[in-house]
Amino acid sequence: MCKVLKLNCSSYFKWKSRPICNRLLLKEKIKQQIITIYFASKQRYGSPRITFELNSLGYKISRVTVAKYMKELGLRSKLSKKFKITTHSKHNYLVVKNVLDRNFIVKTFSKVWVSDITYIQTKEGFLYLTTIIDLYDRKIIGWSLSNGMSTEETSLAAWKMSIKNRKIGKGLIFHSDRGVQYASNKFVKTIESYGVIRSMSRKGNCWDNAVAESFFKSLKTELIYGNKLITREKMELEVFEYIEIWYNKKRRHGNPKLPNNRRV
Structure with missing residues (x-):
């Protein structure tokens, strides 16, 4: 090689013996x-x-x-893709104003919970993931993965998990989009019985629920996109691992109120 590069052998050995x-x-x-x-x-x-x-x-x-x-x-x-809009807001139920008003930084637990629903494609059709996030530590405190989009399967199921995992704070704000799962009488009566203040995004404005949207972007970027389609059963296990093992316990988050942006 020294002959090919027209170098002296002594120069090569001198370079090789030099400490890094x-x-x-x-x-x-x-x-x-x-x-x-x-x-x-x-x-x-x-x-x-x-x-x-x-x-x-x-x-x-x-x-x-x-x-x-x-x-x-x-x-x-892993790169992300655009989302498909799944919110069904054409209903006759009462919607409420945007109380949260994009104030996504809170200082204590259970002051603001945000929720949303997205779809996940599998070999056997769609699954629907509903999540509830506490804005203080950005932890998924409640979630539901279902075959259908009824209130019982989505928002109510996630709510029941949330109140088991975290105590409701006084004056808790619950923010969501205008979907029927959050506006239905059954869901409204349930959360209002706990003294919760309801808040909803403005029509067609995804930025009003940016934290929930951000989680779904992370989920689909890091778990779904670029991978082969799998069965519903396998996807349920994958989503469980992603939320409970990875996202809630290990993944670094961006809330500046948390030390080192880690979970507490």
Whole structure:
């Protein structure tokens, strides 16, 4: 090879015996950490969250540098797709005003819960996932995965899990879209019996429920898109693992009120 490159053999051996500088050693160490974090997150983290993880481990590194190293390693987070609108808001039930008004940062537990419903495609048809999130720690405190979209299967089922997992705070605001599952008499009477204040997004405005929408984007990006269709039973297990093992306990979140953006 030295002959091909027209180099002296002595120059090659001199270069080979030279110790690696600390800067290169640190770079290789960081790259190994990036690989570890990337696959520990099941390829769900991009450069922003990997940067957070590295900083929490004591590495002083910018997002730009992490993105550069990820490109060199051929790593990239799973990409998202656009959502299909599933809200059925053409009904005769009473809707309420937007009390939350996009105030997504709260200081204590059980001050604001937000909820939404999305679809998940399987080999055997659609499943419908209903979630309820406490805005304080962004934890999924209640959820339901169903074959149908009735109130009993969706909003009520998720509500029953929520009140088992977390105590209702005084003056709790429950925010959702205008879907029939949240406006029906059965659901309204149930939550109002707990003294809950109802709040609904404005018509056709997904940003009014941005935190719930953000969770569904993460779920579909990190679990659904890019993977093969599976059975309903298998999907139920996958969703359980994603919510209860990954999202609620391990995934880094963006609420600035939480220390290091982690779960409490």
